[in-house]
Amino acid sequence: xxxxxxxxxxxxxxxxxxxxxxxxxxxxxxxxxxxxxxxxxxxxxxxxxxxxxxxxxxxxxxxxxxxxxxxxxxxxxxxxxxxxxxxxxxxxxxxxxxxxxxxxxxxxxxxxxxxxxxxxxxxxxxxxxxxxxxxxxxxxxxxxxxxxxxxxxxxxxxxxxxxxxxxxxxxxxxxxxxxxxxxxxxxxxxxxxxxxxxxxxxxxxxxxxxxxxxxxxxxxxxxxxxxxxxxxxxxxxxxxxxxxxxxxxxxxxxxxxxxxxxxxxxxxxxxxxx
Amino acid sequence: xxxxxxxxxxxxxxxxxxxxxxxxxxxxxxxxxxxxxxxxxxxxxxxxxxxxxxxxxxxxxxxxxxxxxxxxxxxxxxxxxxxxxxxxxxxxxxxxxxxxxxxxxxxxxxxxxxxxxxxxxxxxxxxxxxxxxxxxxxxxxxxxxxxxxxxxxxxxxxxxxxxxxxxxxxxxxxxxxxxxxxxxxxxxxxxxxxxxxxxxxxxxxxxxxxxxxxxxxxxxxxxxxxxxxxxxxxxxxxxxxxxxxxxxxxxxxxxxxxxxxxxxxxxxxxxxxxxxxxxxxxxxxxxxxxxxxxxxxxxxxxxxxxxxxxxxxxxxxxxxxxxxxxxxxxxxxxxxxxxxxxxxxxxxxxxxxxxxxxxxxxxxxxxxxxxxxxxxxxxxxxxxxxxxxxxxxxxxxxxxxxxxxxxxx
Numbered sequence: 135x136x137x138x139x140x141x142x143x144x145x146x147x148x149x150x151x152x153x154x155x156x157x158x159x160x161x162x163x164x165x166x167x168x169x170x171x172x173x174x175x176x177x178x179x180x181x182x183x184x185x186x187x188x189x190x191x192x193x194x195x196x197x198x199x200x201x202x203x204x205x206x207x208x209x210x211x212x213x214x215x216x217x218x219x220x221x222x223x224x225x226x227x228x229x230x231x232x233x234x235x236x237x238x239x240x241x242x243x244x245x246x247x248x249x250x251x252x253x254x255x256x257x258x259x260x261x262x263x264x265x266x267x268x269x270x271x272x273x274x275x276x277x278x279x280x281x282x283x284x285x286x287x288x289x290x291x292x293x294x295x296x297x298x299x300x301x302x303x304x305x306x307x308x309x310x311x312x313x314x315x316x317x318x319x320x321x322x323x324x325x326x327x328x329x330x331x332x333x334x335x336x337x338x339x340x341x342x343x344x345x346x347x348x349x350x351x352x353x354x355x356x357x358x359x360x361x362x363x364x365x366x367x368x369x370x371x372x373x374x375x376x377x378x379x380x381x382x383x384x385x386x387x388x389x390x391x392x393x394x395x396x397x398x399x400x401x402x403x404x405x406x407x408x
Numbered sequence: 409x410x411x412x413x414x415x416x417x418x419x420x421x422x423x424x425x426x427x428x429x430x431x432x433x434x435x436x437x438x439x440x441x442x443x444x445x446x447x448x449x450x451x452x453x454x455x456x457x458x459x460x461x462x463x464x465x466x467x468x469x470x471x472x473x474x475x476x477x478x479x480x481x482x483x484x485x486x487x488x489x490x491x492x493x494x495x496x497x498x499x500x501x502x503x504x505x506x507x508x509x510x511x512x513x514x515x516x517x518x519x520x521x522x523x524x525x526x527x528x529x530x531x532x533x534x535x536x537x538x539x540x541x542x543x544x545x546x547x548x549x550x551x552x553x554x555x556x557x558x559x560x561x562x563x564x565x566x567x568x569x570x571x572x573x574x575x576x577x578x579x580x581x582x583x584x585x586x587x588x589x590x591x592x593x594x595x596x597x598x599x600x601x602x603x604x605x606x607x608x609x610x611x612x613x614x615x616x617x618x619x620x621x622x623x624x625x626x627x628x629x630x631x632x633x634x635x636x637x638x639x640x641x642x643x644x645x646x647x648x649x650x651x652x653x654x655x656x657x658x659x660x661x662x663x664x665x666x667x668x669x670x671x672x673x674x675x676x677x678x679x680x681x682x683x684x685x686x687x688x689x690x691x692x693x694x695x696x697x698x699x700x701x702x703x704x705x706x707x708x709x710x711x712x713x714x715x716x717x718x719x720x721x722x723x724x725x726x727x728x729x730x731x732x733x734x735x736x737x738x739x740x741x742x743x744x745x746x747x748x749x750x751x752x753x754x755x756x757x758x759x760x761x762x763x764x765x766x767x768x769x770x771x772x773x774x775x776x777x778x779x780x781x782x783x784x785x786x787x788x789x790x791x792x793x794x795x796x797x798x799x800x801x802x803x804x805x806x807x808x809x810x811x812x813x814x815x816x817x
Contacts, residue, residue: 188716189586206716263434266431266434266438269430269431289435291440300435314436
């Protein structure tokens with residue numbers, strides 16, 4: 135069983151959603167990322183999404199755009215990012231690590247090279263924003279051959295007719311992007327999230343994680359009541375930026391925000407039962 | 409090399425030109441891209457669509473544009489050629505179109521598609537502002553609200569076009585993310601589109617982006633090549649020996665080339681912007697780039713070893729883009745079209761040459777094509793024929809040119 139499958143099975147067994155947290159790798163500087171990742175785990179994150187910086191993050195809002203530029207400006211390279219992942223795996227043998235980013239940096243040296251390098255670094259899954267199912271051949275087979283989960287995204291525009299195509303070849307979990315938009319801005323209504331999760335659940339056994347616009351413990355708890363996973367990204371990335379601006383080490387700020395989110399996710403369904 | 413039966417049969421039904429093209433977009437956009445393709449197929453089969461397009465091209469854009477024998481330019485080039493050398497140069501005068509460039513051909517086609525799809529809001533990216541002006545123009549003509557995304561640096565450099573767009577009723581969104589130029593404007597337009605898929609149509613300005621854009625932009629621009637073919641047959645009784653066109657994203661070039669691709673005796677030359685030189689900062693994706701994925705398609709890109717996109721440079725803001733339409737990438741790989749690159753300096757020389765020999769002020773984009781013409785015409789026998797695409801007029805560029813020549817206006 136993969137680390138992602140094990141983790142979602144465990145949180146399901148505990149009667150709660152998994153907390154999935156995103157940070158941009160190398161933001162604000164590559165040397166800061168290991169401590170930030172440790173703080174995510176320490177704060178209670180169940181799954182780590184490590185953002186692979188790109189000059190042109192078309193699907194991201196201002197917070198993550200700036201994080202990408204800070205990271206690249208600080209000299210983050212693909213080699214450095216893989217090294218960060220590799221060292222994380224050594225420190226945290228069982229925490230799933232998912233690399234999230236855009237096709238061009240991932241495909242630069244070829245899909246086979248990338249898949250092998252990810253496997254070597256102990257990366258469990260890939261989320262590639264701009265490779266829809268229609269272009270699966272460019273990356274999917276190489277990842278599957280290395281036993282790496284290719285996490286697919288579904289959105290409010292993914293209708294019932296299209297959903298099977300999105301699910302075909304998906305593994306790890308299904309990432310439901312709850313708003314038609316970019317990261318970090320508006321949040322979907324609870325009703326629309328519940329409807330979408332029910333619709334997707336009827337079509338797959340994969341765990342469903344919901345993200346985009348989830349910022350506060352209250353919002354995370356609301357999503358955690360219906361989904362198998364809650365993804366929080368921009369709010370944590372903003373905390374990294376704010377700490378950096380104050381000249382403080384970002385890890386402390388990250389730990390603190392993740393603790394709040396984690397507590398909310400863990401208690402969400404108990405509150406509901408009570 | 410495996411030579412296909414036709415060079416005009418692509419993209420395939422998944423939107424690929426060989427290994428190039430495709431639909432590399434976020435899932436949110438996929439359903440919309442698929443429905444655009446369905447709508448385009450329906451429009452292609454609809455005679456009323458073609459009739460309305462033709463009507464607007466004739467009466468609103470001012471087509472057909474003339475094919476003009478540039479006699480004094482030809483003579484000027486022959487003056488420095490060996491005896492008996494120096495091809496006859498014809499100019500396809502798309503700079504005479506309404507709004508002063510070829511961009512409008514495509515905008516008219518796309519806004520008709522937008523209306524067919526029931527979309528009520530138009531967005532577009534622009535670099536120099538030519539595509540923005542053309543988009544704002546058709547949006548005004550069809551009464552649709554329009555938002556143009558433009559890099560903050562370009563907004564500063566291209567004030568006259570910014571004002572033109574405002575006069576036409578468009579909202580200008582100055583993009584201060586990233587490098588603040590064309591590619592960032594396109595990123596921001598894509599971000600807006602993802603958030604407004606329900607009512608918004610994105611009029612992409614060049615033959616790039618996710619399928620079906622490269623195909624439909626090419627088809628709308630192919631009016632250039634179809635007219636040129638008819639006109640050169642009428643003027644000379646035969647096809648030209650060489651077609652020349654400038655390439656940023658490549659829409660004017662593919663528009664001229666595509667109708668001739670299966671005429672084996674017609675050679676073609678696409679001209680990229682070599683900026684300060686191919687060993688310095690430039691915008692020549694084919695000459696100095698490598699295949700990658702950006703803005704919805706796989707194509708040649710300027711990028712570093714980690715796949716980070718590089719900053720392009722050209723004196724011509726319309727060529728200042730680190731990618732190129734995927735069909736050009738394919739035509740290069742398969743060898744059907746030759747590609748070369750021209751520096752800022754050579755383009756400026758050609759700009760002035762055309763002003764003085766023909767009384768035509770060309771845009772800086774086709775000045776790159778003219779510089780290549782100046783280079784190759786001398787090597788061709790005098791009875792041979794070149795058709796170059798004069799895809800835009802130079803009014804918008806006079807400030808840039810004055811600055812480059814050290815003249816204060």
